Amino acid sequence: MPRISVRIDGVTYEDEVEARLLFVHYLRDKIGLTGTNIGCDTSNCGACTVLLDDHSAKSCTMLAVQADGSEVTTIQGLAAGNGAGSAEDWHPLQTAFHTEHGLQCGYCTPGMIMASVDLLAENPDPTDDEIRHGLEGNLCRCTGYQNIVASVRTAAQEMRSRTEGAQQ
Numbered sequence: 001m002p003r004i005s006v007r008i009d010g011v012t013y014e015d016e017v018e019a020r021l022l023f024v025h026y027l028r029d030k031i032g033l034t035g036t037n038i039g040c041d042t043s044n045c046g047a048c049t050v051l052l053d054d055h056s057a058k059s060c061t062m063l064a065v066q067a068d069g070s071e072v073t074t075i076q077g078l079a080a081g082n083g084a085g086s087a088e089d090w091h092p093l094q095t096a097f098h099t100e101h102g103l104q105c106g107y108c109t110p111g112m113i114m115a116s117v118d119l120l121a122e123n124p125d126p127t128d129d130e131i132r133h134g135l136e137g138n139l140c141r142c143t144g145y146q147n148i149v150a151s152v153r154t155a156a157q158e159m160r161s162r163t164e165g166a167q168q
C-alpha cells in the first residue's frame with residue numbers, strides 16, 4: 001500500500017493507505033476528524049470541504065494519496081491554537097455564523113466555513129453576489145442562504161478591521 005505523509009491541523013500523519021481510499025474517509029475514519037462531513041455521493045454538496053495548501057477542496061473528490069506532502073486545515077483546526085472549546089479562539093467566520101444565525105442543523109457548516117476562508121483570502125471585501133457565487137459549490141438544506149451570506153459579510157468586515165488595526 002502507498003505511504004503518505006500529510007500535515008493536518010498542525011499534526012503530521014504518516015500512514016499506509018489503500019490507493020483507492022478517499023481523502024474524506026481518511027480524515028474521518030482513519031484520523032477521527034469527523035468535523036468534516038459527507039453530505040452526498042455526487043460531489044455536489046461541499047460538506048466535505050477542507051483547505052488543501054490554503055485552497056478549498058472537496059475532500060470526497062480526491063484520494064488520500066493525492067494529499068501526500070500537503071498542508072491541510074479542517075474545521076477542527078481553524079480556531080486559534082485548535083482551541084475549539086473557547087469562543088475567544090474562534091475564527092471570525094465561526095463567530096459570525098454563530099452571531100448571524102448562519103446555521104440551523106449545522107451539517108453544511110464545516111464546508112461553508114472552509115469554502116468561505118478561501119473566498120475571503122481571495123476577496124476580502126466581497127459583494128453579496130460574490131459571496132453567493134463563491135459558495136455555489138456548497139449546498140444548505142436549511143437556511144435559505146440569507147444568513148449564510150450575512151455571516152460571511154460580517155466575518156469579512158471583522159477580518160478587514162483586524163487587518164487595518166494590525167497595520168496602524
Ligand code: FES
Nearest residue numbers: 039043045046060
Ligand atoms: S460529500 Fe463531498 S461534495 Fe458532498
Ligand code: FES
Nearest residue numbers: 104105140141142
Ligand atoms: S444548516 Fe442544515 S444543511 Fe445547512
